[in-house]
Amino acid sequence: MKIKNTILFSLIATFFLIFLVSIWKVLATLQGLTIKTFNIEIFFIIGFLISLFHLIFNDKIKPIYKSIIFSSLFVIFDGYLIQKLPVWYNVGTFLIIYFFVSKINKYNFTNLKEEHSTQVILFDFLTLFGILFFSFVILFPFYMMLVTSFKTQIALLVNPLDFSINFAQGLKGLFNSYFVIFKSYNFGKYIITSTIVSVGTVIITLLFAIPAAYAVARLNFFGKTFLSTSILIIYMFPAIVLVIPLYTIFSQLGLRNSIEGLLIVYTATTLPVAIYMLQGYFKSIPKELEEAAILDRLSWFGIITKIIIPLSIPAISSVALYVFMIAWNEFLFSLMFLDNPNSFTLSRAIQYLSGDAETPRQYLMAGSVIVTLPVLFIFVYFEKYLVSGLTAGSVKG
Amino acid sequence: MNDTLANTEKKTAYILTLPAVLLVFAIILFPIFANVWISFKEVELKDIRIPEPRAKKIVKSISEETSKIKILYKLRNSSLIQEIRDVSFQDNFPKNFEIVNLDPRCDYNNYNLKCEFGNWPAKYRENFQVIFETNDGSKIDKKKLKSIKPKLDGKSDNILLNTNFTLKNFKKVLFDNEFIDLLLTTFYYTFFGTVGSIIFGILTAQMVNQKFYGRTFMRSVLLFPYVAPVVALAYTWELLLDPNSGTLNSLLINYQIIETPINLLGQKYIEISVLGFDFKLRLALTTVIMFEIWRYFPLAFLFILARLQAIPKELYEAADVDGASPFQKFFKITLPQITAVISILFMIRFIWNFNKFEDVFLLTGGASGTRTLPINVYQQGFAISDIGMGSAVSIVIVVLLLMFMFFYFKLLGKRVDEN
Numbered sequence: 001m002k003i004k005n006t007i008l009f010s011l012i013a014t015f016f017l018i019f020l021v022s023i024w025k026v027l028a029t030l031q032g033l034t035i036k037t038f039n040i041e042i043f044f045i046i047g048f049l050i051s052l053f054h055l056i057f058n059d060k061i062k063p064i065y066k067s068i069i070f071s072s073l074f075v076i077f078d079g080y081l082i083q084k085l086p087v088w089y090n091v092g093t094f095l096i097i098y099f100f101v102s103k104i105n106k107y108n109f110t111n112l113k114e115e116h117s118t119q120v121i122l123f124d125f126l127t128l129f130g131i132l133f134f135s136f137v138i139l140f141p142f143y144m145m146l147v148t149s150f151k152t153q154i155a156l157l158v159n160p161l162d163f164s165i166n167f168a169q170g171l172k173g174l175f176n177s178y179f180v181i182f183k184s185y186n187f188g189k190y191i192i193t194s195t196i197v198s199v200g201t202v203i204i205t206l207l208f209a210i211p212a213a214y215a216v217a218r219l220n221f222f223g224k225t226f227l228s229t230s231i232l233i234i235y236m237f238p239a240i241v242l243v244i245p246l247y248t249i250f251s252q253l254g255l256r257n258s259i260e261g262l263l264i265v266y267t268a269t270t271l272p273v274a275i276y277m278l279q280g281y282f283k284s285i286p287k288e289l290e291e292a293a294i295l296d297r298l299s300w301f302g303i304i305t306k307i308i309i310p311l312s313i314p315a316i317s318s319v320a321l322y323v324f325m326i327a328w329n330e331f332l333f334s335l336m337f338l339d340n341p342n343s344f345t346l347s348r349a350i351q352y353l354s355g356d357a358e359t360p361r362q363y364l365m366a367g368s369v370i371v372t373l374p375v376l377f378i379f380v381y382f383e384k385y386l387v388s389g390l391t392a393g394s395v396k397g
Numbered sequence: 398m399n400d401t402l403a404n405t406e407k408k409t410a411y412i413l414t415l416p417a418v419l420l421v422f423a424i425i426l427f428p429i430f431a432n433v434w435i436s437f438k439e440v441e442l443k444d445i446r447i448p449e450p451r452a453k454k455i456v457k458s459i460s461e462e463t464s465k466i467k468i469l470y471k472l473r474n475s476s477l478i479q480e481i482r483d484v485s486f487q488d489n490f491p492k493n494f495e496i497v498n499l500d501p502r503c504d505y506n507n508y509n510l511k512c513e514f515g516n517w518p519a520k521y522r523e524n525f526q527v528i529f530e531t532n533d534g535s536k537i538d539k540k541k542l543k544s545i546k547p548k549l550d551g552k553s554d555n556i557l558l559n560t561n562f563t564l565k566n567f568k569k570v571l572f573d574n575e576f577i578d579l580l581l582t583t584f585y586y587t588f589f590g591t592v593g594s595i596i597f598g599i600l601t602a603q604m605v606n607q608k609f610y611g612r613t614f615m616r617s618v619l620l621f622p623y624v625a626p627v628v629a630l631a632y633t634w635e636l637l638l639d640p641n642s643g644t645l646n647s648l649l650i651n652y653q654i655i656e657t658p659i660n661l662l663g664q665k666y667i668e669i670s671v672l673g674f675d676f677k678l679r680l681a682l683t684t685v686i687m688f689e690i691w692r693y694f695p696l697a698f699l700f701i702l703a704r705l706q707a708i709p710k711e712l713y714e715a716a717d718v719d720g721a722s723p724f725q726k727f728f729k730i731t732l733p734q735i736t737a738v739i740s741i742l743f744m745i746r747f748i749w750n751f752n753k754f755e756d757v758f759l760l761t762g763g764a765s766g767t768r769t770l771p772i773n774v775y776q777q778g779f780a781i782s783d784i785g786m787g788s789a790v791s792i793v794i795v796v797l798l799l800m801f802m803f804f805y806f807k808l809l810g811k812r813v814d815e816n
Contacts, residue, residue: 138618241792
């Protein structure tokens, strides 16, 4: 039992170490180092030995010394004997091994004897692995987008693996792609169109949704239950089946290539979820306030503007942010309805740009950064509001 | 008194909900019915433009006569296929203009030229010319003259409104050899995309539910793919996977894992041999599904995490006392607690993946075996310009969706009854 657990622990720890070092190697390669192999076999042996020695020498050496000794040995072995690599790479390796050894420090022969110890260890390492893996998989494309937008055409072709940012070219060189897309591709105008469309959608949606949500939440009328259930069913209906009829109708009415057309469609598609989210919140406002207001002979307009809206600012802002993000990110309708570059939104403009095979990729990525940044900024800044919106209105897309 | 109060309440409610209901009806419900109508018609993209009579006004001076002017109207029917009936024409002129020669089809009264041109067949063109003279001999301002635009009017048939129906579109959609393939592709895409995103959602939610440094940061990072615009993400992935200079292929070649680059988005099949068995994997479709999972697992994550945080701690404490292992705790406590969320998620994601258009369109455009039903709507309607066919495919989507919803709720209803 003891031997089996020891070996299992060492194996799990070794695989984790190999994963850590491999990720570091990939990152180093992407910074322009030439690393051709992972040396997995060698790392396997080293990692296994480190884990074993760690268990054997557990109480005899202070943890700090142990970490330093193991890390130094590893760096000397890997960085100077196998491959000759720059100092920053070796410092990184040192820190990784240091982190690794301090992670395995809490395990010793005593807790290996406990019930389910290998499963606990596996769970712990899987969690750590998951955190690193998912951070890498999610953040890497965003990082790539950003870095590519800072590169020049030649640099991209010479070494597609070089993802370092070359600060030597100065600010002007660094932001060259951005200057170009604003100057020759008219991105300033697209930003304005996108902003008008998104903000306009938010305002109109709220104007329509607040009264409707109030009625659904508070008033009794024939068809109320039908209305509130159909809201969600309508919301599940896909945009793609609306496209052809709307296209033909909008063509005949001359609403294509117009901001008004987009505003109408965006408002209609976001209204159901806005009503749904708002009525849920309105229901939680105490009724007594309105009853007092009715005694004061306040009209429904007064009730909504003087009582409901001030009390539900958090919910309204959450809906507003959510609708803004839907409208800003929307692509399908802007693809169908806009074919005149004068009325493009940002998303449509980027798609149009990519349609030309000659367009350099760094321009495409600069455009992508421009369309992504506001959304991520809003999301990170207002995360608290938005997460509740995402869960309530999650049926979208 | 009570009755009137209830009445005013009703009235108020209708006033409050009416704008929203009308808009949603016009933009969402009406098009769904319109789809049914269009899908039974033979309509092409070029037919839906209503034919218009058009006139281009050209002002020409006549040499040496400053008080005389020639105006040429280039008249045409904008449509190449339909005629316009009873075309009428109107144009205004300054108060000192007298007409020199009057066309028999026209009248000139109160400095207003009115003409009745009768019927114009498709592609009709005519150069219509009028000469004017000022009655006081003053000079003519050509720019001002040009800025007055003539008004034209005419009647034409709207091809969408006539009652010629055909079953041709549905025959073509349903009995085409490709239909089965289309259905299968859509199903693979939807099913694996849904299941994959739910599995990753469970894993990440379980992960973030533990305590570690930087947990809140991790939670927002995990949601990035879901909130970022699809256009930006799809093009970034395309760059990442590009066979010629994409990062992924360069990395794999650099580490000698593969020898020649793989065109992950442009190759329909790849042969894989596992344990001596040869498999044909639909490569581009798999890649697109990967993107789909990557982009939508955050939603599953969010839902499942919310549910996990609501599971009472006592359950786990009791399990610890009983000496349950981490895996037992996961399968015996966590999983049963999140099944309800998972089944809701499955429905939501299945429906939305089934209708997903943007992702596949931006990544592959429906090429190399990634043509799903929504992509087909676009291709039929706008690439082949057959609006009727596009509508018929939309109807197929709606019917399949309704069927899916029906079965889902029936199954779900059964389960609720059993519990």
